[in-house]
Amino acid sequence: MSEHAVFDRLFGTAGHNVISEGQFLHGSAQLGNESITVIGTRDHAAIDGPLALRIADAILQAVSADATTHPAPRPILFIADTQGQALSRHDELLGLNGYFAHVARCVDLARRQGHRLLTLIHGEAVSGGFLAFGMLADRICALPDAQVRVMDLRAMARVTKISFERLEELADVSPVFAPGAENYWRMGGIHEIWSADDNWSERLAAALVSATETDDRAAIGLERGGRQLAAPTAQLVAVA
Amino acid sequence: MNGRRISYFEASARMRLSGLVDAGSFSEFCPPEMRQTSPHLAQLGAPQAFDDGVVVGRASLAGHAVLIAAQEGRFIGGSVGEVHGAKICGLLDKAMVERPAAVLLLVDSGGVRLHEANAGLIAISEIMRAVLQVQAAGIPVFALVGGSCGAFGGMGIVTRLCAEVVMSEQGRLGLSGPEVIETVKGVEEFDSRDRALVWRITGGKLRRALGDATRLVDDLIPAFRAAAADLIERYQTHPLTPAHLDTLLDEQARLAARSERFASARDGLEIWQAAAFADASQVPELTVEEFNLQLGEPA
Numbered sequence: 001m002s003e004h005a006v007f008d009r010l011f012g013t014a015g016h017n018v019i020s021e022g023q024f025l026h027g028s029a030q031l032g033n034e035s036i037t038v039i040g041t042r043d044h045a046a047i048d049g050p051l052a053l054r055i056a057d058a059i060l061q062a063v064s065a066d067a068t069t070h071p072a073p074r075p076i077l078f079i080a081d082t083q084g085q086a087l088s089r090h091d092e093l094l095g096l097n098g099y100f101a102h103v104a105r106c107v108d109l110a111r112r113q114g115h116r117l118l119t120l121i122h123g124e125a126v127s128g129g130f131l132a133f134g135m136l137a138d139r140i141c142a143l144p145d146a147q148v149r150v151m152d153l154r155a156m157a158r159v160t161k162i163s164f165e166r167l168e169e170l171a172d173v174s175p176v177f178a179p180g181a182e183n184y185w186r187m188g189g190i191h192e193i194w195s196a197d198d199n200w201s202e203r204l205a206a207a208l209v210s211a212t213e214t215d216d217r218a219a220i221g222l223e224r225g226g227r228q229l230a231a232p233t234a235q236l237v238a239v240a
Numbered sequence: 241m242n243g244r245r246i247s248y249f250e251a252s253a254r255m256r257l258s259g260l261v262d263a264g265s266f267s268e269f270c271p272p273e274m275r276q277t278s279p280h281l282a283q284l285g286a287p288q289a290f291d292d293g294v295v296v297g298r299a300s301l302a303g304h305a306v307l308i309a310a311q312e313g314r315f316i317g318g319s320v321g322e323v324h325g326a327k328i329c330g331l332l333d334k335a336m337v338e339r340p341a342a343v344l345l346l347v348d349s350g351g352v353r354l355h356e357a358n359a360g361l362i363a364i365s366e367i368m369r370a371v372l373q374v375q376a377a378g379i380p381v382f383a384l385v386g387g388s389c390g391a392f393g394g395m396g397i398v399t400r401l402c403a404e405v406v407m408s409e410q411g412r413l414g415l416s417g418p419e420v421i422e423t424v425k426g427v428e429e430f431d432s433r434d435r436a437l438v439w440r441i442t443g444g445k446l447r448r449a450l451g452d453a454t455r456l457v458d459d460l461i462p463a464f465r466a467a468a469a470d471l472i473e474r475y476q477t478h479p480l481t482p483a484h485l486d487t488l489l490d491e492q493a494r495l496a497a498r499s500e501r502f503a504s505a506r507d508g509l510e511i512w513q514a515a516a517f518a519d520a521s522q523v524p525e526l527t528v529e530e531f532n533l534q535l536g537e538p539a
């Protein structure tokens with residue numbers, strides 16, 4: 001499903017004006033009487049320095065525009081479709097980690113300025129590309145086709161020197177390392193997974209209402225049983 | 241062992257910690273006796289550590305209260321798993337309550353621990369949000385990078401979120417490690433066994449010349465201590481102000497200019513040249529003192 005077909009389902013065919021330039025998406029959309037800024041990546045983008053800067057720039061523009069012209073800051077919907085960070089000597093030389101940190105600071109500024117932040121995973125959300133902006137939203141939603149991972153099991157087997165068969169066997173019972181949006185849901189890393197039959201407009205509206213600006217993911221991971229140590233361990237340290 | 245000359249690179253996390261803070265001032269939270277180990281490593285039959293590879297606690301540094309975390313690079317590459325990440329998150333939560341003069345992160349990590357990859361990735365995003373929250377509250381976080389694993393993957397991003405980044409020449413900072421790039425893109429893209437090249441792409445002298453590291457110090461624990469103490473003093477007189485629109489627009493312009501100016505750069509030599517070193521090829525030979533004297537404005 002193309003991202004524009006997704007926007008049609010979310011906002012109706014006349015309800016969105018989102019432009020794709022290469023692998024970058026930006027624009028606005030209307031959900032009921034609420035105006036929403038849309039920023040994201042498409043086509044399994046490998047996020048490099050220039051793409052990271054376009055995302056950051058779009059966030060800063062949204063913050064800047066709403067600081068002066070809008071009575072209330074508009075929500076920002078991030079569309080995450082990324083195969084991860086770009087892998088190149090050039091990007092490393094220039095410090096791609098610093099470009100991603102800059103994007104994260106822009107996301108944080110938007111939150112502090114009162115923008116509600118939502119991520120919708122469409123396609124892939126992988127490793128550093130997912131960390132750069134998608135994972136930093138107030139509420140993270142995944143479309144039914146979403147694939148979420150750090151690394152596929154074969155590569156993981158090579159690095160950890162644990163046999164692929166053993167990893168595959170454990171992947172059935174443990175959400176902790178195997179790819180899959182469902183695993184992230186159980187661990188609190190994804191708030192909701194939408195089904196193909198859902199009314200996506202309604203789900204988006206509901207997600208906007210549920211978005212909280214405090215990071216609730218460790219508590220959710222505990223509640224859902226997929227991440228039973230994160231919240232209690234952080235608590236042990238916090239009260240020590 | 242002579243504590244004054246001890247290499248930061250070669251020291252363990254606990255040695256770095258005890259040499260960094262005021263003598264006897266460190267108290268550990270969630271210490272090894274509590275055996276807060278990773279059940280996921282156990283499930284995979286991998287070795288565990290009673291501190292899960294990170295030491296967190298409270299100390300004083302030059303008389304100022306600090307909260308501090310030190311990653312142990314010798315334990316699965318300092319990698320971040322569920323417990324390891326939660327200890328750092330808990331420390332940052334605590335900073336919001338205790339308001340120390342600074343939070344110090346002694347980063348020595350390749351990033352996400354693959355044995356518990358999903359938990360590690362989520363944990364790093366939680367650390368990112370927590371660092372941003374702590375700094376928005378006016379408490380500076382410093383990253384110290386000089387260990388054998390450097391600061392890579394998500395911990396490379398966390399490092400660059402910090403108000404200050406202190407590095408040694410031996411320290412390395414990046415996102416994807418050279419081995420990963422070589423494996424995926426081939427040896428002609430990045431030869432990870434060419435140590436000199438690796439340091440020219442990721443090392444402290446390159447990062448300092450770009451301004452990504454804010455201090456370059458000798459590979460000695462007292463040198464890291466002196467830099468941290470000096471920075472704490474500076475933030476006492478000039479408190480951290482939360483990032484606002486103008487600061488981020490400036491950073492946007494700075495990074496855009498970097499991308500444009502070095503659009504085809506593939507070697508640190510090109511950066512050093514631009515940073516006005518008389519002879520870029522000699523930069524690897526310079527002592528830290530000579531380097532800092534010759535460095536004008538970061539490129």
